[in-house]
Amino acid sequence: MSRLTRGSARDRSRPVEASGTRGYRSGRRRAVLVLMLLAMAAALGVRTFELQFRDDERILAWARDHRLQESSVMGVRGDILDRSGEPLATSVEWSAVYADPSVVGDPLAAASALVPLLGGEAAPLAQKMSVPGRFVYLQRQVPPEQAAAVRELELAGVATAPELHRTYPLGDFAVEIVGSVSTDHRGISGIELLYDEVLAARNGSELREMYPGGRSVPGGVSESVRAIDGADLRLTIDGVLQFEAARILTEQVSETDAAGGVIIVARPATGEILAMSTATRDGSGEVITGVENKAITWAFEPGSAIKGLTFSAVLDAGLATPATTSAVPDRLVLYDSEFTDYTPHPVLDYSVRDIVVESSNIGTILWGERLGAAELENYLRRFGLGARSGLGLYGESAGLLPALANWSGTSLATISIGQGVSLTPLQLLQAFNTIANDGVYVPARIVADFTAADGAVTSPPPAIEPRRVISSAAATHMQRILSEAVAGGTGQRAAVEGYAVAGKTGTARKPHPDGGYEDSDGNYRYVATFVGFLPASAPELSLIVVIDEPTATIFGGSAAGPAFAELAEIALRRLKVPPPTPGAPQPLQVATGGSEPSG
Structure with a gap:
């Protein structure tokens, strides 16, 4: 009993820790944990709801962006x-070499490996691969062999991509x-x-x-x-004739020691341009082609070549026939200017045919005065002078035919013989095509048709409508006269065996940039021209050759005529143009001895 009493007393002396307190604390922790789990579950549920129902499009877009790859397809x-x-x-397919600078480990090492293939220096190439970003071109327009060699290097961050390269055969x-x-x-x-x-x-x-x-x-x-x-x-260009035109022109410029030249081949009836080439000299003096299309950009004074247009107007106006004669002296004074024929001669009884064949300046001026300034200007504009051809090519010149109100007292005289007026080689050829076409101006064309990707073929409409300039009778008279100028006049070196050629020479002094025609040493520079068509009785081809500043010979007949003849022969064979049938009209032979020597 006493043991029990002591034990009870010992138990009563200890602090009493009720089991309920411990359970309360443990339960509170569990409650907090449960609440946290519930809160997390609720947040997860809300987020799941948002992702499922509110952000689903954005999530899908993100997934697509990471799984979709877009590539370009070259047209x-x-x-x-x-x-x-x-x-x-x-x-043709070539390549571009590019780099991803973020992947390139050592730009200088990569550049040093690329330089033997791409050329240039390593430092600038390394600089390109050192800039921030994911893409930079290292070189464009790389041929297939070079691109393959770049890929074989297997440089980190350097690759090639296909791109197109334009080539010109x-x-x-x-x-x-x-x-x-x-x-x-x-x-x-x-x-x-x-x-x-x-x-x-x-x-x-x-x-x-x-x-x-x-x-x-x-x-x-x-x-x-x-x-x-x-x-x-x-x-409408013929590749073979284009090549031959460039070759012949280059040789003629070299042979005449000229500054350059232009040559054009066309079909008068359709206006199609078959070849059109320009030759110039580079800084070293070498004759080169392809620098500028001076057939349409260069306006020059045509000289005597314009007489074919002046007398076409005279004939069409009914003032004369090819046989009509008049007294022609070798010099004429108008106001303060004196005009002369190339060769001195007594007063001659020259027919219209004689004046054109012998290229008489005085005879042309006298008939121009009978025609009158207003009529001459009107005819020349109808022939296409002073207006662009309608080809639409950039840089084309309209030439210069002064408005009638701006003509001086001597303008009628100078313009009738090809001075004080400028035109492009194409304009002059188009005017002679009008004569070849029996008096109808047919606009030049250089585009035949388009073929779309679906195979549809269309032809562009003409920018200028055809128009009658002179009567068929006047054109026929001029065709005969121009053929005589080649058969027995100043254009003899443009003759083509087996074919009658109709054409006109031109030898014009070139205006000096400072005014007048002489340079400070009293020297003249010249432009020599021959323009014509053949066969004369039924024209299939027309050509013009213009030689700029020839020095070996300055005359249109000798400086430009031979190139005309050589290319005309090739073009006739190329287009399979047969010689005229026997009995076709042939040019009349006339007496020689006029203004411009044939050679």
Whole structure:
């Protein structure tokens, strides 16, 4: 009993810790934990709801962005073709070399490896690969062999991408017509610029859903926008004749020790230009082609070549026939100016035919005065002088035919013989084409048709409508007279065996930039021209050759005539033009001894 009493007393002396207190604290912790779990579950539920029902589009878009790959599909720029369908300009696949600077480990080492392939110096190339960003071009327009060599290097962050390169099979022999494009395949000159919207392609794209490993997701997103190739453009130019024109012109400029020249071949009945070439000299004095299309940009004084137009007007106005004669002295004073024929002669009884064949300045001026200034200006404008051809090529000059109100007392005299008026080689050829076409002006054309990517073929409408300039009778008279100028006059060196050629020479002093025609040493510079068509009785071809500042010989017959004859022979064979049938009208032979020597 006493043991029990002591034990009870010991138990009562200890602090009493009720079991309920411990359970309360433990339960509170559990409650807090449960509440936290419930709160987390609620937040997770809310977030799940948001993701499922409110942010689903954004999440799907994010997923698509990370699984979809978009690539560009190149459209191909249309070809420029010659009349036979041979390419004058076409596009081939080359490459661009680019880098991702964020991946390139050692820019200088990469640049040093690339320089033997791409050229240039390592430092600038390394600088490109050191700039912040994910993409930088290292070089554009890289040929396939070089691009393959770059890929073989397997440089980290350096790769190639396909791009198109424009190539010109005739090289410099047609570049003044065809033009060129920029690195991004946009036209910057010539036909490439004029018809850029027609030739240009529209790139497409492909969008595919891909696995991280690069495989397509079966049944995944797959969208594409089809690339549309540019239309092919067929010119009236004949590639063979274009090459031959450039070759012959280059040789003639060299042989005459000239500054340059222009040559054009056309079909009078249709206005089609078959060849058009310009030659100039570079800084070293070498004769080159393809720098500028001076056939349309260069306006020059034509000299005696314009007499074919002056007398076409005289004949059409009914003032004379080819046989009408008049007294022609060798010199004439008008106001303060004196005009002369090239060779002194007594007063001659010259027919209209004689004056043109012998290229008499005085005879032309006298008949021009009978025609009158107003009529002469009207006819010349109807022949196309003072207006652009309608080809639409950039840089074309309208030449200069002064308005009648601005003519001086001597303008009628000077303009009738080709001074004080300027025109382009194409304008002069078009005027002679009018004579060849029995008096009808047919506008020049250089584009035959377009072929779209779907195969549809269209032809551009003419910018200028054909028009009658002189009567058929007047044109026929002038055709005969011009053929006589070649058969027995100043144009004999332009003759083509087996074919009657109708044409006119021109030897004109070139205006000096400071005024007048003489330089400070009293010297003259000349422009020599021969323009004509053949066969004279049924013209199929027309040509003009203009030689700028010849020195070996200055006359149109000798400086320009031989090139005319050589190219005409090639063109006749190329186009399979047969000689005239026996019995066709032939030029009459006339007495010689006039104003401009034939050689």
